[in-house]
Amino acid sequence: MSSTDAAGDGSTGDGRSRRNFLQLAAGVAAGTVVTGHTAEIGAAFEQVTDGDLEVVWLQGQSCTGCTISVLQGEYPSLEGVLGEFRMEVTFHPTIMAEAGEPAIAAMSDSPDVLVVEGSTPVDIPEAATVGRAADGSSKPMVDWVQELAPESEYVVAVGNCASFGGWPAAENRENLYGLGANVTGARGVQFEGREPPGVLGPDFTSGAGLPVVNLAGCPVHPDYVLLTLATVLNGHVPELDRYNRPKPFYEPLVHDNCALRGYFDRGEFAEKPGDDGCLYKVGCAGPYTRCDDQSRLWNDGTSVCLNVGAPCIGCMEPEFWDRFAPFDEELERQSFFGPFTAEQAGWAGIAAAGVGIGAHAVRKATGYGSVGMGDVDGEGDSTVGGEDGPAVDDGDGPTADDGNGGER
Ligand code: SF4
Ligand code: SF4
Known part of the structure; x- marks a missing residue:
């Protein structure tokens, strides 16, 4: 590098402003x-x-x-x-x-x-x-x-x-x-x-x-x-x-900023890509994928996969392909919803909202953003993402954790 921001103020002494x-x-x-x-x-x-x-x-x-x-x-x-x-x-x-x-x-x-x-x-x-x-x-x-x-x-x-x-x-x-x-x-x-x-x-x-x-x-x-x-x-x-x-x-979780999130919380799931509803049952990997493209969007702020009926396929994550394929089938094997089916989780969210505890609490109770899925990678542990534990989402939006996503 020819010159750096030695002053730490964004200037380099050569008239250029250098920002992080x-x-x-x-x-x-x-x-x-x-x-x-x-x-x-x-x-x-x-x-x-x-x-x-x-x-x-x-x-x-x-x-x-x-x-x-x-x-x-x-x-x-x-x-x-x-x-x-x-x-x-x-x-x-x-x-x-x-x-x-x-x-x-x-x-x-x-x-x-x-x-x-x-x-x-x-x-x-x-x-x-x-x-x-x-x-x-x-x-x-x-x-x-x-x-x-x-x-x-x-x-x-x-x-x-x-x-x-x-x-x-x-x-x-x-x-x-x-x-x-x-x-x-x-x-x-x-x-x-x-x-x-x-x-x-x-x-x-x-x-x-x-x-x-x-x-x-x-x-x-x-x-x-x-x-x-x-x-x-x-x-x-x-x-x-x-x-x-x-x-x-890569800190925000796709699922937390998804435009279809309201469908998820109401338990309304699409049966095939292109249908109205949350795309979880047609393979969406948004709960396990970290990136900010739900707010940043693509093509100069035009749109993003989920906004056009295409499930997130987890392409920002390690082991993308094997971990999320086939891309159009519900990711069942990882117990995303704990003991619940997708519908039950959605309905539980509605019920929880009705008694004032909110869908976020249900998400925590049902295992959203946490591991609790058994040894899906066959390595004898239950944390898939590694020794430092799951990225537990507290329901308050993107978390400042270690970036390992809602593990799958
Ligand atoms: S499961 Fe997928 S489609 Fe449904 S709310 Fe989460 S990110 Fe959006
Ligand atoms: S297949 Fe590899 S090189 Fe091609 S767009 Fe995807 S990440 Fe990039």
């Missing part, structure tokens, strides 16, 4: 931070276009959906600087102008920020390669990650695949095409599902002293990338939850 956009993002309305601070965010990215800072963006087992999500130009006021950023990132397989050897030659070997998109295969390294090694053979993604990450000031995993392994790491329960589970050995950069090591191991920290910053989602929300990159390009260190996701984005 992640701090600003906590608890504000959708788009407010981006639209209210476009000049400062633009200045952060201009450090890359000016050549002051270097960003390398690698893609492993990726569908490129995260790149598309980030660079589709959601904010017209930032289009110019993001357009330049695309051209000046020292390496990005999808969008850079160069190709072949010149592209590899242009790549920084000690980037300020290393961005990784897509999972990294370690059992079959040739399943994802970038350029060529010194001996002329295709160079596996895993080698690039292991070489560049220790030389980087920050390492940012973009999307669920890079954060936790995503669908390339799925169990493949149906054994499609006769393939077994995760045949390529797909991993996240520092996680495999809910735990390290991923590719880099549990003890890895980048030059800034941080583990890999995980920006989960399938795809990632563009604001998450935009504001996180702008923050670290400004030399600020993001505060992370137990899955190394920035807290301001």
Whole structure:
């Protein structure tokens, strides 16, 4: 990093105001931070276009959906600087102008920020390669990650695949095409599902002293990338939850801010996607998924999955795919409602409201936001999310806990 906010007041002495956009993002309305601070965010990215800072963006087992999500130009006021950023990132397989050897030659070997998109295969390294090694053979993604990450000031995993392994790491329960589970050995950069090591191991920290910053989602929300990159390009260190996701984005529980929540509390459930009602019975993973997209929304504040009749599929969480698939069936095996059925829980909420104790108390009594679901992961414990216990929601909205969601 060329300069930091030494004074801690957002200024750097060179006339630029450098903000911690992640701090600003906590608890504000959708788009407010981006639209209210476009000049400062633009200045952060201009450090890359000016050549002051270097960003390398690698893609492993990726569908490129995260790149598309980030660079589709959601904010017209930032289009110019993001357009330049695309051209000046020292390496990005999808969008850079160069190709072949010149592209590899242009790549920084000690980037300020290393961005990784897509999972990294370690059992079959040739399943994802970038350029060529010194001996002329295709160079596996895993080698690039292991070489560049220790030389980087920050390492940012973009999307669920890079954060936790995503669908390339799925169990493949149906054994499609006769393939077994995760045949390529797909991993996240520092996680495999809910735990390290991923590719880099549990003890890895980048030059800034941080583990890999995980920006989960399938795809990632563009604001998450935009504001996180702008923050670290400004030399600020993001505060992370137990899955190394920035807290301001991944603390709220989808279920607590869902527009369909009234249906849930009244016990009105859709029988199929698109029906009126809460989507829990058609597979909604909102009670187990943490992110702020119910208030932030997507496509410049237009809408979000649940608002258009699509159940939350848990794409912001570790073990997304296996943990929530099939995505259109009620998540029964985790006793979300304790001893109750979905209908009973909803009706209990109505009854509770009638006697003045409120649906929140019933949610607690029925196990909402807590574990109480037995050994669903087969690891002999009952807390699935790990040793530090469940993220018990006290019914007062998003909780400032360890970020492990309403565990499933
Ligand atoms: S997280 Fe989803 S959108 Fe992003 S690369 Fe993986 S599959 Fe594609
Ligand atoms: S279960 Fe899903 S659809 Fe129902 S209120 Fe919760 S998040 Fe919304």
